[in-house]
Amino acid sequence: MQLAGQEEKRLAIENGQVDHLGRPKIAVVADGAWSKRSYKTKYNALSGVACIIGAKTKKVIFCGVRNKYCCICQLPENRDEIAQDHVCFKNWNSASTAMEADIIVEGFKQSLHMHNVIYSQLIGDGDSSIMKRLRLEKPYGTNVVIKKVECTNHLLRNYINRLRDISGKRKNDKGDVIRGCYRKVVHDRLLRLRYAVTEAIKYRRLEQTDRTYEATLTLLKADITNGPNHVFGDHTKCQSYFCEGQKKGM
Numbered sequence: 001m002q003l004a005g006q007e008e009k010r011l012a013i014e015n016g017q018v019d020h021l022g023r024p025k026i027a028v029v030a031d032g033a034w035s036k037r038s039y040k041t042k043y044n045a046l047s048g049v050a051c052i053i054g055a056k057t058k059k060v061i062f063c064g065v066r067n068k069y070c071c072i073c074q075l076p077e078n079r080d081e082i083a084q085d086h087v088c089f090k091n092w093n094s095a096s097t098a099m100e101a102d103i104i105v106e107g108f109k110q111s112l113h114m115h116n117v118i119y120s121q122l123i124g125d126g127d128s129s130i131m132k133r134l135r136l137e138k139p140y141g142t143n144v145v146i147k148k149v150e151c152t153n154h155l156l157r158n159y160i161n162r163l164r165d166i167s168g169k170r171k172n173d174k175g176d177v178i179r180g181c182y183r184k185v186v187h188d189r190l191l192r193l194r195y196a197v198t199e200a201i202k203y204r205r206l207e208q209t210d211r212t213y214e215a216t217l218t219l220l221k222a223d224i225t226n227g228p229n230h231v232f233g234d235h236t237k238c239q240s241y242f243c244e245g246q247k248k249g250m
Helices: 002-014 071-078 096-115 128-137 152-168 180-188 190-206 213-231
Strands: 025-034 047-054 060-067 118-124 147-150
Touching: 002 025, 002 047, 002 060, 002 096, 025 096, 047 096, 060 096, 096 118, 096 128, 118 128, 147 152, 152 180, 152 190, 180 190, 190 213
Parallel strands: 025 118, 118 147
Antiparallel strands: 025 047, 047 060
16 A cells, blocks of 8 residues: 555656645545445444545555454353453444444545645545545645545446436326336336446547537536437437437437
8 A cells, every 4th residue: 555655646746736835636536335235224234444546546545444343352241251362353333334434534634644645536426424524624734625526436326226216106206107118118228328428428538629628528418418318219419429310310
């Protein structure tokens, strides 16, 4: 992790990404996992892990673990015995859902000590608890604002999850019944809807143009918004790179 941190630091300096004190600023990707799947119901895992990865090198620069259980402590306690001296890995007594945020905030707090860099951008999922903790803790002081960037993979997952939820609803918000054939059409095209978004992102990212970044974002937004129209047969607003439906009169 030290070598990965040094590499991220070097790249930031080479690109002139430093603050007013000369400290290198880097973008990082962070995410967590637990010892068992919650399936959106039971968030009571006994262990959790989270990692921070340098956005440029794609290498791990911080990793932390939270444990609510230690078998060497617990087994003797169940037998009314005294536990032997050991290295105890239990280090967490709060809610399992708070493990990820605590680990990532710890990583931000240690970034200057470990790598002498500032994590100025956090690329991650839509978990607002992490940014809330970072704003409260202010690991780099009040003058450094950490920017949140939504991860494309998580955005796509949330997009499809929302569409899947819609396809499972038998009534709309007004209480009107939604016919099963309509719900089936949406459900059967979930992968195509996702593919339309990924292809638009891929094209605009690799496109060679003198267009400004903001202009490219505007076009990308239009492409993504048009995705459902394309998937369900309306190609009037499809760009030529996107499909040939308009040319063929489909």
